Amino acid sequence: MARATTTRADILDSAVRLFAAHGFRGTSLQDIATDAGCSKASLLYHFTNKDAILTELLAPVGPEFAELEGRLAGLRGEEAARAAVTGLVDLSLRFRLQVKILLQDVDALINRPELPAADHIVERLTEALSGRSDAPQARVWAWMAMLGIILTSASECVIPEETLRAELTRGALRTLGLPTG
């Protein structure tokens, strides 16, 4: 019988927190080992290499995502769209730490002194929507609109610029609950 050690679980716990805090590349094996209270060599005894740790952390996401895709295949039109939205919301909330790993490197760059804090724009948007900056739904919509605009513009390169400009504006206004007139 194997001894009831918690080292392996400790490593995974430390890794997911450090990856989420400093990014995958920004976290060294020594960082993880120190945080987990073991040696770097012990870490590489439990995992073949650094990548294997990330792989194991992301492993549960894949099948769940595939299941959602399978569910969508049997649906059409508005029903499919609604299922996709609720499924994505559910997955995003259940794997928040994993998503935060993906986001970390973006944060590190967005918080550079040459760039303005994105929070300022979100704050303005939230105030504009609610008059008060602490209304939860206004904050969520403001974040969604801002991230939707900024990140979609970088991902969608095949669409003509004018079309993209018009549709990004329409989509964001609708996200905020404003008429697209």
Added chain:
Amino acid sequence: MARATTTRADILDSAVRLFAAHGFRGTSLQDIATDAGCSKASLLYHFTNKDAILTELLAPVGPEFAELEGRLAGLRGEEAARAAVTGLVDLSLRFRLQVKILLQDVDALINRPELPAADHIVERLTEALSGRSDAPQARVWAWMAMLGIILTSASECVIPEETLRAELTRGALRTLGLPTG
């Protein structure tokens, strides 16, 4: 009179493309120098260090963002929200390469084999919205909704989960142009 050399401009041109393709950390000084057709030492003759290159690339974004914030300060309510949206769309499209730098590390992680390609869900959403997968506005809205959900969920940690779940769903449905019933 100084000689009309293009090395400095070549370096900036190579850097922005390589940063956008492989991320800041994923691009070495040697990579940039090779692409620009000069030595690494020459690169460090024109720029004090690696960070200075990124700083210069991001420099034009800051003032423009600040100007947008200033414009928003003089507006209220729906007018402010509309100005924020059109301003954000404009900035995002004008600094697409810079935004792509921020996004690159996310792409590198999202394209791991354990994670499903996000494009699949976008494809399903687009089909659900339009019946045809090549309708430009449907693709844009699908991307906006997906990125809005996933990334907002990681950014908004203070809001109670149930509120977040409800508002993410409402916001995404509105982005897609669907009733939030």
Added chain:
DNA sequence: ACCTTAGCTGACCGATCGGCCAGTAATTGA
């Protein structure tokens, strides 16, 4: 013709990285 300077380079440096390996201590089943 000569000096200054801008532009550029190869060689090198210390630090840090992921990863390897021989060896050790402790627990286990026989």
Added chain:
DNA sequence: TCAATTACTGGCCGATCGGTCAGCTAAGGT
């Protein structure tokens, strides 16, 4: 009791990183 296995470690390795430096070359001003 003892060999085998598990868990773990310190020390080391090669590679790569960002960055430095002395020195070369050629263009310009005088």
